[in-house]
Amino acid sequence: MKAGRQPEATPNFEVSDFGGTGSDFLFDLVKLEGRNELPRAFLHRHSYYHILWMCNAQGRHVLDFDSYEIKPYSVFFISPGQIHGWTSTIDASGYAINFSAEFFLQLFPRAEEPADSPFFHIAHTDPVLYLTPEQHAELFPLLLELEKEFKNQQRWRYDVVRSFLQILLIRLRRLHRPHATESVLPRSYSLTRSFKVLIEDHYLEFGSVQDYASLLFVTDRKLNEAVKATTGRTATQLIHDRVLMEAKRLLAQSELNVAEIAYQLNFDDFAYFCRFFKKNVQLTPSEFKKKFSVAFS
Secondary structure (H helix, E strand, C coil): CCCCCCCCCCCEECCCCCCCCHHHCCEEEEECCCCCCCCCCCCEEECCEEEEEEEECCEEEEECCEEEEECCCEEEEECCCCCEEEEECCCCEEEEEEECHHHHHHHCCCCCCCCCCHHHCCCCCCCEEECCHHHHHHHHHHHHHHHHHHHHCCCCHHHHHHHHHHHHHHHHHHHCCCCHHHCCCHHHHHHHHHHHHHHHHHCCCCCCHHHHHHHHCCCHHHHHHHHHHHHCCCHHHHHHHHHHHHHHHHHHHCCCCHHHHHHHCCCCCHHHHHHHHHHHHCCCHHHHHHHHHHHCC
8 A cells, every 4th residue: 555645535524413513512412203314324424422312213224334223222322433324214213312522521531441431432342232121211211301401401401411411321331231352451442542543544654553553652562462452353453444444435435436446545456455355344345335335325
């Protein structure tokens, strides 16, 4: 791969268009019913945290190109920057809960601790909770109280909203069953997080783990150990994951052909790009483009 080209931008919602504008946006909550713009089947990103609480729906939710079933009492957790889109074969009912990164830090000041925010932790691989009818019936009144407080617009409403949301997320967290790889040292997590930030900035120009390790002032081995402990994957795999994510996005959303996408991602060898993609995705680039451009056109 060689440096110098930047791919097209994915549609990105900087603030929730349901409420709040610009830097003033902190939080909003809206019903899914009766909104012509929902569901959003096209793949897109948010710059804020996004929770989809499905009271009743039937369909699929594609999140970072993994597909999850949507069914009644599903709760999905989407972090800033993740690519997603969803469909429902019936009129969906439920809520979209949106809050800014600033609001999230007010909720969980120690967000580096995986146990404090498991649904938005980088090592978490199951961004959905399927509640039982009993669990939903127990938690739903909290959501209604949250909605009521937000709509009333009384003094200090954000303080009350923050408290209700924190209680709701903690109650949901109790239902979460952690993976073994999520029990990691904060030090390893911190290094991995810094590595992921660098990947986002340099994945089109840096080709080796050593390039990143040098910027982080650690050895290749130390970086690999931290990443492995935090995510269960190697540092090289995370770099490849980011390149593959961009390849998938371009294949699904752009009008570029496969050769043009390979060039845009700085692959000098078109055939190597095709082998690299198929090895990791189990589909050729053309097969992937056909599958997802049809599903989300």
